[in-house]
Amino acid sequence: MVLPERYEIVGEPLDGGMGTVFHCKDKVLERSVALKIIHDTTEPRRMRDELAALLKMRSKHVVQVYDILEVARNELAIVQEFIDGRDLFDDRTAPHSTEEFYKQLWQIAVGLSDIHALGVIHRDIKPNNMKMDAEGIIKIFDFGLARDEGHSASTLGFVGTRGFAAPELYDNEVSFTAAVDTYAFGVTALYLATRSLPDSLKNNHLKPYGAIHIDDKYSPGFVQRSSKTYIKCDGKNYFSDVPFNMHHEVKDILESCINCPPTCRPKISAVRDILAKHLLFNRHRALVVYKGQPSYLDANNRSVSLTLNSMGHVEIQYDGLDFRAANVLGDVYVNNMQFNSGDILPGSCVVALGTPAQGNLRKYITFDLAHPEIVL
Amino acid sequence: MSELLSKGELIGARYEIRRKIGEGGMQFVYEAHDILTKRLVALKTPKNKSATKRFKRSAIVAARVNHPNVAKTLDYIKVGGQRFLIEELIKGDDLAEALLQETRFIDPYLAAKVFHHLAKGVAAAHHAGVIHRDLKPSNVMVAGGYSLKELKITDFGIAKLASDELEEAAVGGSATLSMSQTAVGALPYMAPEAIDTPKEVTVAADIWSLGAMMYHLICGEAPYGTGLRAVRSILAAERPSIPMFLTANPQFAPLAREVINIALSCLMRDPVDRPTADELVTMCSQLCYTSSHRRRGVIRRIFDHGKFGFIGTESGDVFFHMECVYGTMNLNEGDAVLFSSYDGGGAPRALPVIKLNMAQS
Numbered sequence: 001m002v003l004p005e006r007y008e009i010v011g012e013p014l015d016g017g018m019g020t021v022f023h024c025k026d027k028v029l030e031r032s033v034a035l036k037i038i039h040d041t042t043e044p045r046r047m048r049d050e051l052a053a054l055l056k057m058r059s060k061h062v063v064q065v066y067d068i069l070e071v072a073r074n075e076l077a078i079v080q081e082f083i084d085g086r087d088l089f090d091d092r093t094a095p096h097s098t099e100e101f102y103k104q105l106w107q108i109a110v111g112l113s114d115i116h117a118l119g120v121i122h123r124d125i126k127p128n129n130m131k132m133d134a135e136g137i138i139k140i141f142d143f144g145l146a147r148d149e150g151h152s153a154s155t156l157g158f159v160g161t162r163g164f165a166a167p168e169l170y171d172n173e174v175s176f177t178a179a180v181d182t183y184a185f186g187v188t189a190l191y192l193a194t195r196s197l198p199d200s201l202k203n204n205h206l207k208p209y210g211a212i213h214i215d216d217k218y219s220p221g222f223v224q225r226s227s228k229t230y231i232k233c234d235g236k237n238y239f240s241d242v243p244f245n246m247h248h249e250v251k252d253i254l255e256s257c258i259n260c261p262p263t264c265r266p267k268i269s270a271v272r273d274i275l276a277k278h279l280l281f282n283r284h285r286a287l288v289v290y291k292g293q294p295s296y297l298d299a300n301n302r303s304v305s306l307t308l309n310s311m312g313h314v315e316i317q318y319d320g321l322d323f324r325a326a327n328v329l330g331d332v333y334v335n336n337m338q339f340n341s342g343d344i345l346p347g348s349c350v351v352a353l354g355t356p357a358q359g360n361l362r363k364y365i366t367f368d369l370a371h372p373e374i375v376l
Numbered sequence: 377m378s379e380l381l382s383k384g385e386l387i388g389a390r391y392e393i394r395r396k397i398g399e400g401g402m403q404f405v406y407e408a409h410d411i412l413t414k415r416l417v418a419l420k421t422p423k424n425k426s427a428t429k430r431f432k433r434s435a436i437v438a439a440r441v442n443h444p445n446v447a448k449t450l451d452y453i454k455v456g457g458q459r460f461l462i463e464e465l466i467k468g469d470d471l472a473e474a475l476l477q478e479t480r481f482i483d484p485y486l487a488a489k490v491f492h493h494l495a496k497g498v499a500a501a502h503h504a505g506v507i508h509r510d511l512k513p514s515n516v517m518v519a520g521g522y523s524l525k526e527l528k529i530t531d532f533g534i535a536k537l538a539s540d541e542l543e544e545a546a547v548g549g550s551a552t553l554s555m556s557q558t559a560v561g562a563l564p565y566m567a568p569e570a571i572d573t574p575k576e577v578t579v580a581a582d583i584w585s586l587g588a589m590m591y592h593l594i595c596g597e598a599p600y601g602t603g604l605r606a607v608r609s610i611l612a613a614e615r616p617s618i619p620m621f622l623t624a625n626p627q628f629a630p631l632a633r634e635v636i637n638i639a640l641s642c643l644m645r646d647p648v649d650r651p652t653a654d655e656l657v658t659m660c661s662q663l664c665y666t667s668s669h670r671r672r673g674v675i676r677r678i679f680d681h682g683k684f685g686f687i688g689t690e691s692g693d694v695f696f697h698m699e700c701v702y703g704t705m706n707l708n709e710g711d712a713v714l715f716s717s718y719d720g721g722g723a724p725r726a727l728p729v730i731k732l733n734m735a736q737s
Contacts, residue, residue, distance in 0.1 A: 027448060051413075066451070067451065068412060240434075287631075347718045370665050372664055375493060
């Protein structure tokens with residue numbers, strides 16, 4: 001291996017998921033970079049194609065690839081941003097509140113959605129492969145690039161992390177999908193919240209044959225079984241004992257990530273959107289304007305009652321996520337649509353009391369819904 | 377001094393020039409194809425000797441900042457006597473081209489969003505100990521135009537050059553200054569101390585520039601004017617006045633007031649009176665705004681003595697009420713507008729609606 005003179009190795013090499021990682025100094029730009037050597041490039045062209053996809057990726061939550069170098073025959077080096085921070089396996093990054101927990105998960109889900117949007121599967125999602133930088137931004141790294149889909153997986157054997165690897169990854173015949181990342185995301189979420197994994201997740205995988213790389217950190221109790229049985233979707237609620245005050249909607253979707261059949265797991269983008277919604281709990285605000293007078297509905301002032309004589313009555317209530325109609329009486333229209341109890345206000349709207357036929361007797365109140373933007 | 381690069385030219389055996397995409401006082405910017413990594417990148421090269429002087433320093437400084445709101449430095453190479461900086465390519469325009477070309481100012485929702493992202497990028501730079509020194513609309517890249525998909529600060533530290541030139545101008549008189557595009561472009565956003573004592577600027581100078589830029593975006597003009605006349609006004613740093621239209625409409629007044637007040641807090645004469653970048657981020661993260669997609673249309677009909685009307689678009693009519701129009705109440709049939717739309721019976725409903733091409737009128 002010959003590194004260009006530009007890169008100077010500082011510190012000891014680390015073994016990553018599929019190669020050796022060197023912390024280097026880029027002497028030209030005077031910055032730290034992580035240089036990852038990929039030793040076994042059995043299919044260099046496929047590797048380059050996959051790297052090309054990574055190079056095009058611009059995600060806030062995926063480590064940035066600066067460059068690719070050919071350091072030897074069949075040996076590539078990826079020059080990546082060096083993240084000066086701790087990985088999420090480190091207890092010092094553990095979330096202390098439900099909001100912090102949601103924020104971590106949301107960032108990972110954003111990164112993973114961006115990866116999947118490019119048609120790339122990460123294949124080794126786990127807390128050790130995510131780092132939090134000095135700005136508090138979580139970035140996913142260490143793609144499982146060297147592993148191929150389909151039959152060649154059998155020649156490489158299982159390379160993954162027990163507990164985080166989806167059950168289908170232990171099956172030689174199955175070509176896996178992005179759902180393996182969703183599964184690993186679900187287990188990661190459980191780990192981030194509880195700082196450990198239940199034995200049932202650690203132990204009930206099956207590896208019929210082939211080499212096993214045991215990652216002891218997570219698999220002390222691994223038992224090889226003789227029959228091909230996968231964990232069942234037995235309704236076990238892994239997230240029921242999580243020490244955070246999670247909304248059932250979030251719990252449900254995280255739970256479903258760990259479903260056994262890959263097709264029973266949600267798309268990671270759906271998980272991302274649910275998390276974003278709950279990150280904004282109680283942070284929405286509706287600007288209400290009536291006769292030129294503005295007022296607000298928000299977590300401190302949750303409802304307003306609108307009445308026009310006998311023509312129409314409605315209460316608008318904020319439940320922390322949505323602004324909903326309650327106790328509708330008479331004629332109430334929102335953006336020219338009949339409005340009923342339980343209906344949700346669209347982003348920006350006019351509430352009209354009275355029917356269109358009542359013309360000038362009607363009253364109009366405008367609602368403009370907004371919330372802070374999640375910018376990390 | 378530096379020769380223009382031509383299409384197809386190969387730089388450093390890997391960067392193939394596609395086209396010139398920008399030209400500042402200091403540098404040329406090209407879109408190039410990196411044949412090694414197969415991706416499009418921005419390739420920058422200094423224009424002249426004085427620019428070359430600080431070019432590498434600028435690259436190194438920028439490379440230290442790692443944040444989604446700061447353009448990523450990918451590579452720096454020297455070929456013969458010429459230097460090239462390779463940066464991530466942002467498919468878009470600079471802030472002025474993207475947001476001040478078709479409108480003279482932007483609505484408070486969009487302003488809040490721009491402010492939030494700018495503050496985040498500047499905070500990350502300040503955390504890394506980097507002062508930008510030259511924050512101005514042409515040093516901020518925007519993807520997605522009025523729908524703002526991405527915002528990234530670029531050209532760190534090139535900056536220093538501008539103050540050098542001003543210093544030279546202070547010695548050589550205004551004739552020197554009028555020659556310098558860079559200084560003139562930066563001037564409206566420069567902090568008093570950056571003009572007065574350029575060697576002593578701190579991170580607070582960036583905060584001023586941020587405030588001045590936001591003032592421009594919100595109010596439609598730089599807080600202290602442009603050209604050399606601005607110098608005296610900036611040094612005096614009197615609180616700039618706020619145009620009436622900002623608070624004339626109760627639908628927009630509350631947010632407009634919040635955003636402009638944050639901008640004004642940055643324009644304090646004494647650097648220590650300005651908020652820090654972190655404080656700005658905190659303030660911006662409490663602003664409530666929608667980031668909905670912006671569409672274009674043309675006012676098709678106006679009814680009821682100008683109270684409401686319909687915007688014609690490719691995908692059908694959108695209803696609007698005059699109270700949802702920002703900036704001017706004076707909309708006429710045939711006017712081009714920019715808006716976001718929400719579900720409604722019969723037709724979707726628009727908010728906010730902003731008249732386009734006000735810059736030209």
